[in-house]
Amino acid sequence: MHAALDERLQAGEQAFIDQVIAGRTAQPGALLSILEAVQNHNPHNYLPMESLRYIAAKADVPLSQIYSVATFYSFFNLHPQGDNTICICRGTACHTRGSRNLLQSLRLDLGLGTEDAEDTNEADKLLLTTSDNKFTVRTVACFGQCALAPVVEVNHRICGHVNERTLQREIRNLERESE
């Protein structure tokens, strides 16, 4: 079974996971830190299914449990993330200061459309990535920076009092940097 698993993972990735697991055996909560290390190591900041399978076999954790943990924490991604992450706060303070419009205009600017899948509603956390993999847009329930509302986090940098213009400027800067 292991041979078949290994083929789908690059040799380097496999060695990395082996090392991560070896450093954490018999540690309570080891699975969380294993997943974190593997995700951070991934160039697209996500956990590919092949990696999850490999971790399950190596760390002797049921597949179902790995999947359960990886979907419980919004920190873990099961799909490739864009090079840049824009996170818009949809908490109450930010909402009253126009974060919905910010989100809608950002989605239009990035060509992500404003239609949501059937089974989601506005209160759900959003996670969208552009087809060129340059940008990921997500939402949070509150950054705890309500005095700065509306708050947007651009690649882990908190920006306060954001309006559509400043957000567009941020995006343009990021696009220019990546060229």
Add this chain to the structure above:
Amino acid sequence: MPKKLQLRIDGEMVSALEGQTILQAARNSGKYIPTLCYLDGLTPVGGCRLCMVEVSGIDRLVPACTTPIQDGMSVSTTSAKLTRYRKIMLELLFIERNHICAVCVSNGHCELQAMASQMGITNVRFSYNYPKLSVDQSHSRYVLDHNRCILCTRCVRVCAELEGAHVWEVTSRGIHARVQSDLNQKWGESRGCTNCGKCVQACPTGALAEKGWAVEEMIKRNDNITVLAHRKGAGA
């Protein structure tokens, strides 16, 4: 040998062993407390909140299935407040999924339905918000209908604790939570599944069923699971 403790349940003095839960003490002395997620033989998780009881000296209600007894404790298992809360818990289960009994294989043999009729629930006071969910028919012998699932995790626990296969887990959170097998694969593709059917027998509703039964025909035997668990010495 664990110590013997004395407690009162609905005013009656009973003795039970240290380490036992209020629910175990109650059942052993012939007292009834409604339960859904609890299955004798599996680790209790306190998920459904139907077994809430009042303990004198404690302001909040406590779940009988996970609360250990204490010497001199005084428990009441019925009151107007408890009935009100238990009804709310059931109604909240009903709004989360499509529990239309008339077309369910477990109609007439469903623990959720039995609980609701026992508590005299004839309508639900909250608005339904259940999504339209899929039915997984990929397994050769069994089906999983998410629309009937109450997320009690009895299937998860019986598979992990008794069968040792741990095929099931709960994925995601809140209204998006679902039971899922392996890496969210189709049940029929699960490599860990031994086809033992314990999850089907443990499931209180029609969410997990054997194929080949029509409406009202699926009768489950979760007493077998309890017997098996006690024989194995598993569970608390």
